[in-house]
Amino acid sequence: MNQVLVLGAGQLARMMALAGAPLNINVIAYDVTTTNVVHPLTQQCQSLSLIEAIAAADVITAEFEHIPDAILNLCAASGKFKPHPDAIKAGGDRRIEKNLLNNAQVANAPYHIINSRADLDAAITAIGLPLVLKSALGGYDGKGQWRLKTRDQIESVWNEMAQCIAASDNQAIVAEKFIGFDREVSLIGARNAKGEIKTYTLSENVHTDGVLSLSTAIVGDSALQQQAQQMFTAVAKQLNYIGVLALEFFEVNGQLLVNEIAPRVHNSGHWTQQGAETCQFENHLRAVCDLPLGGTDLIRPSAMINILGQDSVPEAVLALENCHVHWYGKEKRDGRKMGHINVCAATPELLQYQLMLLGQILPPQYFPALPH
Ligand code: ATP
Ligand code: MG
Numbered sequence: 001m002n003q004v005l006v007l008g009a010g011q012l013a014r015m016m017a018l019a020g021a022p023l024n025i026n027v028i029a030y031d032v033t034t035t036n037v038v039h040p041l042t043q044q045c046q047s048l049s050l051i052e053a054i055a056a057a058d059v060i061t062a063e064f065e066h067i068p069d070a071i072l073n074l075c076a077a078s079g080k081f082k083p084h085p086d087a088i089k090a091g092g093d094r095r096i097e098k099n100l101l102n103n104a105q106v107a108n109a110p111y112h113i114i115n116s117r118a119d120l121d122a123a124i125t126a127i128g129l130p131l132v133l134k135s136a137l138g139g140y141d142g143k144g145q146w147r148l149k150t151r152d153q154i155e156s157v158w159n160e161m162a163q164c165i166a167a168s169d170n171q172a173i174v175a176e177k178f179i180g181f182d183r184e185v186s187l188i189g190a191r192n193a194k195g196e197i198k199t200y201t202l203s204e205n206v207h208t209d210g211v212l213s214l215s216t217a218i219v220g221d222s223a224l225q226q227q228a229q230q231m232f233t234a235v236a237k238q239l240n241y242i243g244v245l246a247l248e249f250f251e252v253n254g255q256l257l258v259n260e261i262a263p264r265v266h267n268s269g270h271w272t273q274q275g276a277e278t279c280q281f282e283n284h285l286r287a288v289c290d291l292p293l294g295g296t297d298l299i300r301p302s303a304m305i306n307i308l309g310q311d312s313v314p315e316a317v318l319a320l321e322n323c324h325v326h327w328y329g330k331e332k333r334d335g336r337k338m339g340h341i342n343v344c345a346a347t348p349e350l351l352q353y354q355l356m357l358l359g360q361i362l363p364p365q366y367f368p369a370l371p372h
Contacts, residue, residue, distance in 0.1 A: 001026060002289045005053050005080075006040065007071065008032060008063035011328035011337065012265050012281075013040040015273075016063070019281035025289060028053060032067060041329070054078050061243060061288045063264055065091030066138055082242045082288040083263055090239065091263040094136045094174040101258050104238040106231040108258045109250070114173040115165065120158055123175035124148075130178040133157065135164050137171050142210015147178070179257060181250035185218065187228040188246045188269040190283040190293050191236045198283070199229050200276055201298040203268045205248070206369040211335065214355075214369035215268040216303040217275055219348050227256050235261060244269075244284035267306070267337070274324050274342040275302025300344045301351040305358065305367060307339040316361045317341060320354060 002025045006013040009029035017027035017040040029040040030050055037048040046053070054060065054074065060081045065088050072088060075081040090096045101108040112123035114133070123131060129151070135144035144164065148157050165171050184207065189199030202225050206214040218224070232247050235258070239245075246266030249256040269280040278286075278294025286293055300322075307313065307325075311332040317323055320343070327339040343358065345351040352371075359370035 002058050002285075003028070003056055004285060004288065005030060005037075005057035005060045005075075006063050007060070007067050007075065009036075009038050009040055009043065010063060011330070011339075012063035014328060015270075015279075015281045015326070016265070016285060017041055019279055020285045023282070023285065023291070025285050027285075028057075029063075030071075032071065043329070050074070054080070059288045061264075061284070062088055064140075065089075065263055066140070067092070083245075084240060084242070087239045087241055087245070087263040091261055092137065094134055094139070094260070095172065097261060098174065100235065100238060100261070104231075104234040106234050106258050107256065109176040109179050111177070112175045114161070114175050117158055117162070120154070120161070120173075120175070124151075124154075127175060127177045132176045132178050133161060134174050134176065135171060136174050137168065141212075142207070145210070179250045179252060179259075181252050181257075183251050184248065184259070185224070185228070185251055185256070186215075186246055186248045186266065186268040187225075187232050188244060188266055188272070188280055189229075189232050189236070189296070190244045190280075190287045191241045192287045192293055193242055193290055195237075196293060197233055197236060198293045198296040199232055200269060200272055200280070200296045201225070202228055203271070205268050208368045211306070211308060211337075212267050213306050213308070213367070214303065215271060216351070217271055217298055217301060219298070219301055224251070224254065224256070231256060231258060239263075243287045244280050267340075268304075270326070270340050271302040271304040271342050271344075272296075273326065274322070274344050275300060300346060301348045302342060302344045303351060303355060305341045305343070305355075305362075305370065306337055307341065308366060309334045309336055309338065310366055311338055313341070314361050317358065320357055320361075321345075322354070323358070 009031035013029040037046040037053045076085045130149040133146040202218040246262040248259040272279040322344040324342045359372045364372040
C-alpha cells in the first residue's frame with residue numbers, strides 16, 4: 001500500500017484517488033484553503049495535522065500550482081515531494097515559467113514584465129498592440145487577465161493592473177504579444193524518475209470566456225504530435241520532471257508556441273479516463289510512486305465536455321452510447337467546474353455525431369462549444 005498526500009482537495013485529487021484504488025494507492029488530500037487533511041472523495045476531515053499527514057505519506061504531490069511557499073517548502077523538506085517544487089513554482093509564476101520555456105528553447109509568445117507604468121509603455125514599444133496582460137501570480141481559468149487593444153484603453157487597463165500589483169506581495173504583470181492562433185491544443189505526458197516519457201495524443205481545446213469547455217483528442221496528425229512531443233521532452237528534461245505534466249499550445253500555421261505549462265494532471269486530459277489505455281490520473285500516481293508508466297495509446301476517438309455551473313444533466317446523456325458522466329461532488333456555483341462528460345466513438349466522424357447528439361440534449365447557454 002502506498003500512501004499519497006495531494007496538496008489540494010478538488011476534483012483532480014478526487015480523480016487521483018479513484019484511479020489509485022485498484023493499485024492499492026491510498027490518496028489523502030490537504031485542503032490549502034481550510035488547512036484540513038480530508039478524504040478526497042467525501043471531503044471528510046481526517047483529524048490529521050499537515051505535519052502528521054506528511055509523516056504518514058510515502059509520496060507527496062500536488063493538484064494545483066498556487067501553493068503557499070511555506071507549505072511547499074515544508075513538504076519539500078520531507079524529501080517526498082514530486083515533482084520538484086521548482087516545477088510547481090514555474091507553473092505558479094508566469095515570470096519563472098517564461099524563463100523556463102526560454103531556457104528549454106521552446107517557442108513561446110514574446111513578453112515583457114511590468115512592475116510600473118513606465119514598464120507598460122516599454123512593453124507597448126517592444127511588442128506592440130494588442131497585448132495580453134496576465135498577472136504573474138494567481139491566474140487560472142483566464143482570471144487576472146486583461147486585453148489591451150487600442151491606445152485609448154491604456155489608462156483604464158493600467159489602473160486595474162496597478163491595483164492587482166499592489167494587492168499582493170511579489171505580484172507583477174506579464175505582457176504577451178497577442179497570438180492570432182488557428183486553434184489551441186495541449187499535450188499531456190508522464191515522466192518517471194528513470195527519465196522515461198510517455199505522452200498522450202494531442203488534445204484540441206475550445207475555451208469559452210477563458211474557461212475550457214471542450215477537448216477532443218486529435219487523431220492522425222503525426223507531424224503536430226511529433227512537434228509537441230519534442231517540446232514536451234525539452235521542458236520535462238529541463239525540470240527533471242517526475243509525474244504528469246501538461247503543455248498548452250497555440251497552433252499558428254502548423255507551428256506550435258507554448259502558452260503555459262501545468263505541473264499536474266490537466267482538465268484537457270480528462271478524456272484519457274475513457275479514451276486511453278491508462279488515464280492521466282493513474283499515470284501521475286505511477287510516476288510519483290516510482291512504478292512503471294502505463295500505456296498512453298489512444299484506444300478510440302474521444303472528447304470531453306466540461307459541465308460548468310450545473311449540478312445535473314438529463315438522463316438521456318447516459319443513454320447515449322459511450323457517454324460517461326464524472327461528477328466532482330461540489331456545491332453548485334455559477335460557472336464552477338462541476339463535472340465533465342467523456343464521449344467516445346469508433347471513428348472521428350461518429351464522435352462528431354455523438355457530440356451533435358449531446359448538443360441536442362444539453363442547453364446551448366451552458367454548453368456553448370457543442371454543435372447545437
Ligand atoms: P487556464 O487555467 O484555463 O489554463 P489561465 O488563466 O492559466 O487559464 P492562459 O491559459 O494563459 O490562462 O490564458 C487563458 C486563455 O486566454 C488561453 O487559453 C487563450 O485562449 C487566451 N490567451 C492567453 N494568452 C494569449 C495570447 N498571448 N494571445 C492570444 N490569446 C491568449
Ligand atoms: Mg491556460
